Amino acid sequence: MGISSSPFPDDSFTSSFSPTSKKRPRTDTWFDDSDNDPSLQEFLTNLLASDNPPEENPAQNVPSPPHLSISAAGNYIESNRAMHEADTYFVHSGNSSNTKRARSHPPDDSSAAASGGVHRRLWVKNRPNAWWEQVNSPDFPDEEFKRAFRMSRATFDTICHELESAVTKKDTMLRLAIPVPQRVAACIWRLSTGEALREVAKRFGLGISTCHKLVLEVCTAIKTVLMPKLLQWPDENKLTEIKNKFESFSGIPNICGSMNQKTSYSITLQGVVDPTGVFTDICIGWPGSMTDQQVLEKSALFQKSDLSGGSWIVGNKGYCLSDWVLVPYSHQNLTWTQHAFNERIEDVQRVARDSFMRLKARWRCLQKRTEMKLEDLPVVIGACCVLNNVCEMRNEGLGDELRFELFDDDVAAVDSGGVASSGTVNGRDRIAHMLLHHSFAGTNFSH
Incomplete structure (x- = not known):
């Protein structure tokens, strides 16, 4: 379908319209006289010549815009695209000797070098700091x-x-x-x-x-x-120092760490600390629905072979008693000796709980919901533990305004229910009796 030069298919409408008879005609005589006037004819010729100077070769200077054609209503999008290309066709190019400008903002000269000669406008927002x-x-x-x-x-x-x-x-x-x-x-x-x-x-x-x-x-x-x-497991010399410090206030020999576990963002953080509260081992990333014992069995700490030989890690009642994990008595009707033993275990466990309290107090992102992806959380929580070690090692005190009451998971901890071997049970009993005979059995227990 073509497009007519007139909006009407024939001249029926224009021919039926004529000016009223009262209006004076505006035709004929002036043009007829001009044809016979040579001076006027020459003037018009010169005027037309001045309005239309001879064209220089346009192909050498300005490329012709894209050809526009509209053949049907269905090509409306293509016609608009072509018109847009024609309107923004002229671009300033660093490789061309011609200066052409796009319809948009002028190019930024500072970005030309970075773009290989083609000028592009780049926008960098200045942000106050x-x-x-x-x-x-x-x-x-x-x-x-x-x-x-x-x-x-x-x-x-x-x-x-x-x-x-x-x-x-x-x-x-x-x-x-x-x-x-x-x-x-x-x-x-x-x-x-x-x-x-x-x-x-x-x-x-x-x-x-x-x-x-x-x-x-x-x-x-x-x-x-x-x-x-x-944040690494200590060597032999450091382990000896750690054992001596734990024994000095608990009376229990060969303790190489106090272990606790907390849940952040529905993933667990299991940590072992030394007597000063510095983390020596962490395990991050298991679901918060897992028990303390299940997390321990999944950790690298469980695979360490250098914990055998009489060394202990003290845990809460959520862990199973084993040949290297020492936990309190959890059954009812405790004897005086067993209750005294539990109080000494509590002294060691308090070191880990206080360390976790300072961890969450310093790094409050661990107290709140996070915007991070789940797979990014282990590295973030691990960074918090390392930074906490830096603060502990350099004696960076914790201000009173940062302290808070840490929820004690031991209150809600479920007894692991694991069955320990007779050897480990007897080993714990020997430690309890040793405390009784070495003046470490002072207790608040009363019948």
Whole structure:
């Protein structure tokens, strides 16, 4: 179907319309006279010539726009696309000697080099980070810094130095890389406050996706760089020191760790700590519905062969008594000796509970719901444990405003119900009687 040059198929409508007889005709005589006037004819010829100068070769300067054709209503989309291409056809190219401009914004010269000669307009949003600039200032009070990041500036600088090679990024032609202290600070702030990712990004002048990626990168660097140094099972010399410290206040010999288990985000964290509350072994990631004993049997700690030979790890009643796990008596009608033994076990268990309390108090992301994927949680929780070890080793005290009452899982713990061998039962009984005869059996037990 073609398109007519007139909106009407014939001249029936236009021929029936004529001006009223009262209107003076505007035709004939002036043009007839002009045909006979040579001076006027020459003037009109020159005027037309000035309006239409001779064209230079258009093919050398401006390429012709795409051909537009409309053949049917069904080609409406194609015609619009062609019209759009014709309207935005002229583009500034660094390889062309001609200067042409698109209908949109003019190109940015700073981006031309990065795009190989083709000018493209790139938009980078400037984000204010006045809060971080103030905190990072040397004049910022150290007490406020510690309240914000759960550690002193000296400890923070040490962490930045250790992670520098792992988290440093290179500058690009478009922007400068985020400095290492800002990266580490954003991650630690996120872990210590549990603040929403949007608010953390705004506080540090970052995009939300950039902030999310940055937090995971720093947590991964903590796991890769710091965990092998700061969260490892102790060697023989260190084990001897740990055993002596536990025995000094409990009276139970050969204790190499106090074990506890908590649930965060419906996944479990099982940890073993030394007498100072420093984690020496962690197991993260099993479902929160699993019992303490089931998690232990899935952990790498269960496979350690160096725990045999009389060394003990003290656990709660959710664990089974074994030749290397020492748990309290859980049956009713305890004897005076058994009750005294349970109190000494409680002293050792308190070390692990207090350590978990400080862990959750410092890193409040463990108290809240998370925006992270389930597969990212083990590395984040592991980073919290490593950072907690840093604070414990450097004696970073916990402010009173951060302390809270940690829910004690032992209250709701279900007895493992496991049947221990006669040898392990007798071994526990010997320890209980030894405490009775070595003045460690002081107890509040009363009949």
